[in-house]
Amino acid sequence: MELYELTLSQAAEKLRNKECSSVELTESALKRISETEDKIGAYITQTPELALEQAKKVDQKIAAGEKLASLAGIPIGLKDIFVTKDIRTTCASKILENFIPPYDGTAVSKLKAQEIVLTGKLNMDEFAMGSSTETSFFKQTKNPWNLECIPGGSSGGSAASVAADQCFASLGTDTGGSIRQPAALTGIVGLKPTYGRVSRYGVIAFASSLDQVGPMTKDVRDSALLLQAIAGHDPLDSTSVPKEVPNYSEFLQNDVKGLKVGVPKEYFIDGMDAEVKNAVEAAIKKYEEMGAQIVEVSLPHTEYAVSTYYILAPAEASSNLARYDGIRYGYRSTEAKNLHETFIKSRSEGFGDEVKRRIMLGTFVLSAGYYDAYYLKAQKVRTLIRQDFEQAFQKADVLITPTSPSAAFKLGEKTQDPVQMYLSDIFTINVNLAGLPGMSLPCGFTKSGLPIGMQLIAPAFEEGRLLHAAYAYEQATDWKTRRPSL
């Protein structure tokens, strides 16, 4: 067995027991990257020299008998939306092609404080706008299970890299499903924490009332470990919540007797992919066999979620992306003759089509005469969606749904049809609108061998409950033992 096949927690244990060094773990991950990256295309920027330097430092500390943090010396990748000091950060956009940040974001600082090893910056949809990683300015990332398929998005590089064993874990961000959907499509575990649980400081903003940072890992234990490292209040993010962080590993229990698992009937709709439906229904049955209590719940406003999201998210994005003006950083057009043209030409040449489409949509719904009909209306429907969940959680401890309506689709299949692409987030968007924690984990495979994911949803700040329910299911099944052959 190669070292790169280990999970994050297994690698950390081997390192603690001195069965391997951090340099060995790092060399193994780097070897895997060089063997598979041509096929997968997960990285925008690789940082092998830095990785080896960081690994050596950790090994020296181990040799000196110093006590190390739980993630010390483990190779981890970051979505290229995380601002990293002195390392190019592009957000997969031409407009930030040469941007070298002068600081680290909080999640990155926390991982650095744990002395992780950075493998590099991972590909994504431009400004996290997409569900397939096809809107990246730089490259197309492929699904490790089938190279003709997309890895999901927007954190597609983060998902593909973990699924292909190029790194032991990665961080992604999730605004409408961007951690959970690619996790489902690549057969890994992805957790979007409660809004406010993890600091957004130094995460390039897309839709600020929805964006959240979370772990993408090979199994549920790793998810708990990585969440532990990044969760907590941060004075540098005014929306981060000053609430104590529990010890997440304590929630990794097998016993789910009496746990009330809610099944929202609106998530099992006619016309949805039969293989996905069957796999999630089998998982529900499994919970029942394990002693959980299955209850039917209703989230009646589910069908309005995509519409609500595609007003609110572009509105916030159009405002956030106003900062890219070609003046202080980022791309500046050389064609402009005056200041006004500098703004227009820099933005028009620097942004890709999907980003422009969302800026246009957002500017439109916020413009005079349309604000009440679109933006305010959507904010009100958001309240209804939140209330649906509050009512459901009076009957259930966690909810179970499919993560994505289908397994990974083919490259190019939906790029010409924005509405079809937006509908691939139909089961994940609600969770962001309500600010809740949600998690995707593997629950089966299609006949053609593509992974299927299920989603668990819990009340705000109950990530522990998600980890508990997910861990128990994972231990009772063997999906995680299947790996893509590359």
Added chain:
Amino acid sequence: MIDKKTVTSVAKLARLEFPEAQIDAFTDQLNQILGHVEKLGELDTKSISATSHTIEMETPMREDKVVESEVFKQILDQSPAHEDNFFVVPKVL
């Protein structure tokens, strides 16, 4: 439904410009998306309050203190054009 003229004026507001053919494509696509979101009109929301933020909290306050930036030069270095301590832009007047 929005027309080409509206799309052109929204582009102006967003500081974006498009070749003629793309304006047509965008008008179609935006109408498709807006057609989809019309669905919200089915709901009566007269007595519903708006949610702008899911977690209830107060605005955190801090002391307004002047501190020296340690990365002043790196920040300037990221700009497409700068001189002394200033960003350089094309002539405004």
